Amino acid sequence: MFWDKKIETLKPTELKELQLKRLKKTLNQAHNVGFYQNLLAGAGIKPASIKTLEDIRKIPFTKKQDLRSGYPFGFFAVPMKKIVRIHTTSGTTGKPTVVGYTRNDLDAWSDLIARNMTMVGITEDDVFQNMVNYGMFTGGLGFHYGAEKIGMTVIPSATGNTKRQIEMIQDFNVTTIHCTPSYAMHLSEVAEEMGAGLETLKTAIFGAEPWSESTRKTLEDRLGVTAYDSYGMSELFGPGVAFECPERDGLHIWHDSYLVEIIDPLNGEPVADGERGELVVTPLVKEAMPLLRYRTGDVTMLMEDGCLCRRGKKITRITGRSDDMLVIRGINVFPSQIEHVLLGIPEVGNQFMVYIDRINHLDEMTVDVEINREHFSGELSDLARLQKKVVKELRDALELRTTVKLVEPGSLPRFEGKAKRVIDRREGL
Ligand code: ADP
Ligand code: K
Ligand code: ZN
Numbered sequence: 001m002f003w004d005k006k007i008e009t010l011k012p013t014e015l016k017e018l019q020l021k022r023l024k025k026t027l028n029q030a031h032n033v034g035f036y037q038n039l040l041a042g043a044g045i046k047p048a049s050i051k052t053l054e055d056i057r058k059i060p061f062t063k064k065q066d067l068r069s070g071y072p073f074g075f076f077a078v079p080m081k082k083i084v085r086i087h088t089t090s091g092t093t094g095k096p097t098v099v100g101y102t103r104n105d106l107d108a109w110s111d112l113i114a115r116n117m118t119m120v121g122i123t124e125d126d127v128f129q130n131m132v133n134y135g136m137f138t139g140g141l142g143f144h145y146g147a148e149k150i151g152m153t154v155i156p157s158a159t160g161n162t163k164r165q166i167e168m169i170q171d172f173n174v175t176t177i178h179c180t181p182s183y184a185m186h187l188s189e190v191a192e193e194m195g196a197g198l199e200t201l202k203t204a205i206f207g208a209e210p211w212s213e214s215t216r217k218t219l220e221d222r223l224g225v226t227a228y229d230s231y232g233m234s235e236l237f238g239p240g241v242a243f244e245c246p247e248r249d250g251l252h253i254w255h256d257s258y259l260v261e262i263i264d265p266l267n268g269e270p271v272a273d274g275e276r277g278e279l280v281v282t283p284l285v286k287e288a289m290p291l292l293r294y295r296t297g298d299v300t301m302l303m304e305d306g307c308l309c310r311r312g313k314k315i316t317r318i319t320g321r322s323d324d325m326l327v328i329r330g331i332n333v334f335p336s337q338i339e340h341v342l343l344g345i346p347e348v349g350n351q352f353m354v355y356i357d358r359i360n361h362l363d364e365m366t367v368d369v370e371i372n373r374e375h376f377s378g379e380l381s382d383l384a385r386l387q388k389k390v391v392k393e394l395r396d397a398l399e400l401r402t403t404v405k406l407v408e409p410g411s412l413p414r415f416e417g418k419a420k421r422v423i424d425r426r427e428g429l
Helices: 012-030 034-042 053-058 064-069 103-119 138-150 162-171 181-194 213-223 335-343 380-398
Strands: 085-088 098-101 127-130 153-155 176-179 203-207 226-233 238-244 251-253 258-263 277-283 294-300 326-328 331-333 348-359 362-371 403-407 422-424
Touching: 012 034, 012 053, 012 277, 053 258, 085 138, 098 103, 103 138, 103 238, 127 138, 127 162, 138 153, 138 226, 138 238, 162 181, 176 181, 181 203, 181 213, 203 213, 213 226, 213 335, 226 294, 326 362, 331 335, 335 348, 335 362, 335 380, 362 380, 380 403
Parallel strands: 127 153, 127 176, 176 203, 203 226, 348 422, 362 403
Antiparallel strands: 085 098, 226 238, 238 251, 258 277, 277 294, 326 331, 348 362
16 A cells, blocks of 8 residues: 555666755755755765766765754754744654654655554544654654644553553554553553453554564564564654564665665775675655765664565565664673563563663673563572573673572563663773
């Protein structure tokens, strides 16, 4: 199913033409921003220097830090009277940055969301509960207006009061939900405690943070849904940048709206398809806040195989941010690796916390994880055995010794938005 069939089925040559036309327009737009005037002058780039799509490599990258230095409105390319809304990033990795939208931007953005939802078979007959923060976070209003554009019945439930959320799903015959995978895990626990069936649910959209195939399986089983991965970031409008199709093997990234490169984060050079690197994006339809070669910090790769449903290369699910990586005693660890190990052990639950300390100059990692009462009966001797098992599996996967603490079900924090599962208590970090 297509939302905008013409643009979603462009032939490769037509797509390239459109991309180049839009790139030139974006470059012109960027010339209204002081930062870009300096950057382009410094690199000796004039509008005429960009003749092909490949010429984009002459332009230096833009980093999150650059946006921070332009706080709050330094990157706006239009007068304030043309700005009809601002949002901010969640600030996961530092001070939030501000993003602005013109009317055209809001229209383009909601169109992308409508495309994504239509791609997975969602229609105006669906009832949609949007269980994310409706404030400065782009996930709330972003999905809201995209879903309204389709004509779905939208329930702007936002976050919090999980029991009430479940009642609304039941009372309003909700078919489609959107939330973070962490919140979905919590929702499924509370529904189980309440003995609430969620029979009307069909489709779940999860995004805003990394999640794994094992999490998908768990959530699909517990909620009785088909789950799709949704990727986006505030600097690129918000959600809607890339989305899984019914194949659920990689995400379609919308090449008419985003020019994609994957680079080696260390030297900035392009990597081959099928090789992991940092996603760099030049948005092609942004008016209020054009960006050139924006380094997302997110790690993914372009997939070599195409898809039956749409043209253009897909990206694999985001495994994390290049700066999510923890370095513990010199060993690189991604929190997603820890999650993956724990989900593979039935006797422990899905909730965990990681603490990192420096004790006698040595990094120590402690993992608190809840016991799963369904698969664990609780004799003291069994407890010691289970703890050893978790330590061993983590050591095998991470090549790192950790301390594991088994805790009571329900005792670790639950998250309504993006989860914060790692607490680094090392001095100076
Ligand atoms: P912040 O960057 O401060 O968290 P945003 O709310 O704009 O603010 O979040 C965008 C970031 O969220 C992305 O750069 C990415 O790291 C993460 N993210 C969003 N969607 C996904 C997803 N489906 N999988 C993995 N990470 C995601
Ligand atoms: K409707
Ligand atoms: Zn597809």
